[in-house]
Amino acid sequence: MMGKRAIWLAAGALVLTACTPRTEPPAAASPVAVSAEDSARLRQVGAAILFWSQEERERNFPAMEKIFPGNVVKAGGKVRPLPKGAPLPLADAEVAAFMAAQKVAGLIVLQDGKIRLERYAMGYGPNGRWTSFSVAKSVTSTLVGAAIRDGFIKSIDDPVTRYIPDLAGAGYDGVTIRQLLTMTSGVRWNEDYTDPDSDVARMFAEPVPAGQDPTVAYMRKLPRVDEPGSKFVYKTGETNLIGVLVRRATGKTLSAYLSEKVWRRYGMERDAFWMTDQTGAEVSGCCLSVSLRDYARIGQLTLDGGKGIVPDGWFAEATKTQTTFPGGGYGYQWWTIPGGYYAAQGIFGQVILVDPASKLVMVASSAWPKATDRDLSQQRLAFAMKVLAAAKQ
16 A cells, blocks of 8 residues: 555654654744754664664654654644444454554544444553654645635645745746645655665755755755656655645644644544654654544544535545556545545554545554565555445444
8 A cells, every 4th residue: 555655754754853862742832943963863863763673663653752852733622522333343353363463553443433443552542642654744735725724825726936935946836736735746856765865865964054944945956857747756855845835824833733723623632743853843744643543533534524624625635536656546645545445654554544435434553563564555455344344234
């Protein structure tokens, strides 16, 4: 369900985010830049995440706020209930075997907004949080919809340079927000982690001129090689540009805007934690830590349509195939899957899988032994099909 390129979404973003260990999550919502010394340390530790041992993954994925800098996404006082539904007719042993084989710490299935399955392992529980890696991209795209509804962004067909004018005169001239959302800008990008000269490897390693955003400073150097809208190329940098665009359009941090528009309004249960880069800005393509039930609520939000949060029809468009590539499709930062399903996905096994036909949401928070693994992906999809079949009984 995800290829080698998915590794880079986390790797490129995490290069930004490692810093000295913290004992408590930060309370401030406004960006606070880290020192040059911490910024250098940040790149070293961030890259090492891909090579943590299994014990380190299982210990650290539910505790990223104790290791990295970031902002808190505050929940409100009113929680959207997730009532208990009829238990899925799946054998406990089958569920336990799947979770053990996939190193799943949390598994939840909603249908019609009711919990039909909820299991925890590896010391995780309903009061904890688990990192999302690139699941965060789908959340960032939702903030674009919110900014359109609020009038901060006129249209996804607006040129990107209207909101990020420092990209003018570069490869992004004439590129639209829609083309950022679908990763079809036509701007050259190398997402190969094995190549030390790749864009992801270099993006945050190069010096940034004073007062400039590190994402914008790098992305404006890249030339256009394809006609905008003509070709899908997975680009970590463009997801980060979306975050820059939303921050500049709204005048708010992503954490504050997410709290206002989704966490409080939709009724998320627990605060979330969003890791930040060396300038104190959220890494918009990665690294949002959320509780299992709140991940499920994100999926449910898409099924409910997001009334009062995003424009009417936003999720219908965001979660349908807008562009294709060999073996799959892509919407507005959502993966589309043959059979009418769509998903937010992250490395090491993170997924929010949604089936609109059966009004079902399945979430897995995991610590796979590898960032991506074809066999584990196929086994997870096979289990998801068993869940869907059981839900129809």
